[in-house]
Amino acid sequence: MLQIEDRYEVCDGPQKPSCNYDDRVQKRVDAEFASEQRLRVAVLNELGTRLDRVQKNLEQAKRILQTEEIDLSGDLLGGRQDLVNLLLETVDLRPLTTHEMDVERVNRLQRAAHAFELVDGRLDPATGTENLIDEIDVQLKRFESYRSHVDLLLARDAGATVATDYNDRQALWAQLFNDDPYGEGGKLAGWVLAAGGESTVSSDIARIAVGDADKLSEAVFNPGAAIWRGGLIDAYVSEQPIQKPAVRYRSPVGDDTRRGLLGTVLLGLASLLLVVVGPVVTATHTAREREAGTLPVLRMTGLSAGDLALAMSFGSNVFSLVSGGLLLLLGLLFLATTVGVSALLLPLLLLTVLTAATHATAIGMGDSLGQRVNALVVGALVAVMIVGPGLFGAALVGWDVSSTGLLLGPLPAILGGVSELSGLPGTHGLMTGGSAELGTTMFAYTIGFQLLVALICLKSWRRRVDQAWAPLFRPAEGVALALACIGCSALTLYDISERINTQSFDGLNAVTFLASIFLLPVLGWLLVSSLRLPARASAVATHTETRRAFLRFQGFILASTAAVGLTYATVMDRAGLTGENAEVMWATLTQVLLIAETAVATLLLAARRREGKHRVAMLGGAALVLQTALAVGVYRMEVDFVALTQSAGAPLLYGMEASPYWIAFMIFMWGTGLGLCIAALLRERDRAEAEAELQESIEQDDQEERGRWLH
Numbered sequence: 001m002l003q004i005e006d007r008y009e010v011c012d013g014p015q016k017p018s019c020n021y022d023d024r025v026q027k028r029v030d031a032e033f034a035s036e037q038r039l040r041v042a043v044l045n046e047l048g049t050r051l052d053r054v055q056k057n058l059e060q061a062k063r064i065l066q067t068e069e070i071d072l073s074g075d076l077l078g079g080r081q082d083l084v085n086l087l088l089e090t091v092d093l094r095p096l097t098t099h100e101m102d103v104e105r106v107n108r109l110q111r112a113a114h115a116f117e118l119v120d121g122r123l124d125p126a127t128g129t130e131n132l133i134d135e136i137d138v139q140l141k142r143f144e145s146y147r148s149h150v151d152l153l154l155a156r157d158a159g160a161t162v163a164t165d166y167n168d169r170q171a172l173w174a175q176l177f178n179d180d181p182y183g184e185g186g187k188l189a190g191w192v193l194a195a196g197g198e199s200t201v202s203s204d205i206a207r208i209a210v211g212d213a214d215k216l217s218e219a220v221f222n223p224g225a226a227i228w229r230g231g232l233i234d235a236y237v238s239e240q241p242i243q244k245p246a247v248r249y250r251s252p253v254g255d256d257t258r259r260g261l262l263g264t265v266l267l268g269l270a271s272l273l274l275v276v277v278g279p280v281v282t283a284t285h286t287a288r289e290r291e292a293g294t295l296p297v298l299r300m301t302g303l304s305a306g307d308l309a310l311a312m313s314f315g316s317n318v319f320s321l322v323s324g325g326l327l328l329l330l331g332l333l334f335l336a337t338t339v340g341v342s343a344l345l346l347p348l349l350l351l352t353v354l355t356a357a358t359h360a361t362a363i364g365m366g367d368s369l370g371q372r373v374n375a376l377v378v379g380a381l382v383a384v385m386i387v388g389p390g391l392f393g394a395a396l397v398g399w400d401v402s403s404t405g406l407l408l409g410p411l412p413a414i415l416g417g418v419s420e421l422s423g424l425p426g427t428h429g430l431m432t433g434g435s436a437e438l439g440t441t442m443f444a445y446t447i448g449f450q451l452l453v454a455l456i457c458l459k460s461w462r463r464r465v466d467q468a469w470a471p472l473f474r475p476a477e478g479v480a481l482a483l484a485c486i487g488c489s490a491l492t493l494y495d496i497s498e499r500i501n502t503q504s505f506d507g508l509n510a511v512t513f514l515a516s517i518f519l520l521p522v523l524g525w526l527l528v529s530s531l532r533l534p535a536r537a538s539a540v541a542t543h544t545e546t547r548r549a550f551l552r553f554q555g556f557i558l559a560s561t562a563a564v565g566l567t568y569a570t571v572m573d574r575a576g577l578t579g580e581n582a583e584v585m586w587a588t589l590t591q592v593l594l595i596a597e598t599a600v601a602t603l604l605l606a607a608r609r610r611e612g613k614h615r616v617a618m619l620g621g622a623a624l625v626l627q628t629a630l631a632v633g634v635y636r637m638e639v640d641f642v643a644l645t646q647s648a649g650a651p652l653l654y655g656m657e658a659s660p661y662w663i664a665f666m667i668f669m670w671g672t673g674l675g676l677c678i679a680a681l682l683r684e685r686d687r688a689e690a691e692a693e694l695q696e697s698i699e700q701d702d703q704e705e706r707g708r709w710l711h
Helices: 021-065 081-086 099-113 125-156 169-179 185-194 203-211 211-219 254-293 296-298 306-314 316-337 342-369 375-396 405-406 411-422 438-467 475-499 503-517 519-529 543-572 584-610 613-643 660-681 685-705
Strands: 018-020 117-119 122-124 166-168 200-202 246-248
Touching: 018 021, 021 081, 021 125, 021 200, 021 211, 021 246, 081 099, 099 125, 166 169, 166 203, 169 185, 169 203, 185 203, 185 475, 200 203, 203 211, 246 503, 254 306, 254 316, 254 342, 254 375, 254 411, 306 342, 316 342, 342 375, 342 411, 342 438, 375 405, 375 411, 375 613, 405 411, 405 438, 405 475, 411 438, 438 475, 475 543, 543 584, 543 660, 584 613, 584 660, 613 660
Parallel strands: 018 246
Antiparallel strands: 117 122, 166 200
16 A cells, blocks of 8 residues: 555566465465476476487488488488488477377488489489488478477476486386386386487486376376466467466565665654654643642742743653654664665754744643643643644645645644655655645745744743733734734645646635635634733733724735735636636625624624623624625625626625625624624723722732732
């Protein structure tokens, strides 16, 4: 599945043996295959010996005919017994040939020796010699082809062992003939003896003939026997190597790949310890200190906020840091021998930077959540925040779905860099976003965003060490994070549009919705987290600060509209939709603006109330759900209106011939949204006067207690 090896690289593939996973079964398969191979190679070597012998006989006879005067018109071959032995002795080449073919070969030589021409009415002995020499040449060419065929068959059993000792052929013939003179033994004995004058036979043939004559007889006298695997009757098959029917599976993965995989696993475990386990422990410890109220005591020891942050990071993380460091060292040692030291520098630097940034972020998050929930719950929340989006983002990048996954925390970039070092197929470029056009930009933006969040969390920690109820973010920090989120949305829109078919305006609108859907809750949370509140418990925002925050949100809306709009125009130009007839969907955009204003008004109104926050949240949530349904309906209505009239729709459904029910529903939704906005921004005189009196009494008490010693 990881493509470390090909599924059919070892066995079970086309023209490959089947896979076997049992040593005992494989032992039997190997023994049977070795027995067949020994028999096959022994017979082929015997045939090769006979062919060499016949060729030598023919060449020697040819030399005699060419160098000596021989009268073939008299006795057989001029009465020369040596020529008779060389040319007319039968050589059994079965199973390469048949018995009839062997007999016909001898007959052709005899006929050639008696083929004379008449010259002046008399036989010309010279013509007989020439005809015999020509027939010898034909036979030699035929034997060369036989020898080539035997060599091809032997090549199919490459690596097979061949016996180097020999036995007496006559003695083997006598033993076989005496054991069964009129059966298979006598028939096999005749084959053994018809060797063209060879006096010895290989010990392999001798052992097989004595010990397993039936198999040898089947192999010799049946060219279509299973032992030949079709090599004697099919020229194409004779060129294919003979394989075992099954092989014991052994992984083809080499040592370098194994070391690379081991180093990658160790480096991945080290990354999880340093980036997940360490920050979770840090957040839990920080929340426990905040929950116990011991931070002021630690400050009284003379520790600065920076020293205290280091204590929270290192003091409680001995196990994760030491074990993560050891795994990291071992992983780097293994990988250094496979990918080289230079390839490890960037992933190691990335791991170091993001580990420090994640610990700093965990300190800020643990300190802020420790005032409200249990420390163990804080640790669980931080783990979910790191692991959940991180694994999802790593999957998006790993499967080349979207480079936006890099923006979902520190894990995607780190796991991508670790995966690249493994050298597995499909892992190239995972650290920088895969094959996307904006991959490198996404990678750089991710590092910058993580460092920005870490810096703001550290600043928040330094303030809140002394003032536990100070706001989580300052307005400037909230604005910076909001702008960074807007940039994430623009990059997401561009990246998704590159990977999804956006050849229509409906598709482009859907992609824009997917890329921008997280902006409203994120911007609203940043807005509320950056409210200026009195540094005391259960503090609520004033109407002045609420109005400032509301104005800042309008700036966020303008910035996000500009960024997403420019990206939308760029994507539309790349998709070839710029020249199409299109209209701006003013009615739908107006409903989206209502949703945004209602969401931020709900958050601001909840921030102004000391009690009843849940009731405000439920009311605002219900209004947002209904407004979203209204926006979907208005979108469909506006699409139909533009298609029919070829003109843009107007805000608030003006002139779009909407039904009275839609108009009434829209008026109700707008009234609800504007009502929430007014309630969030309205000055509460009674509460303002009560807070002024409370502040005056606090100042009076401070003046009375001035000069006392506190123990």
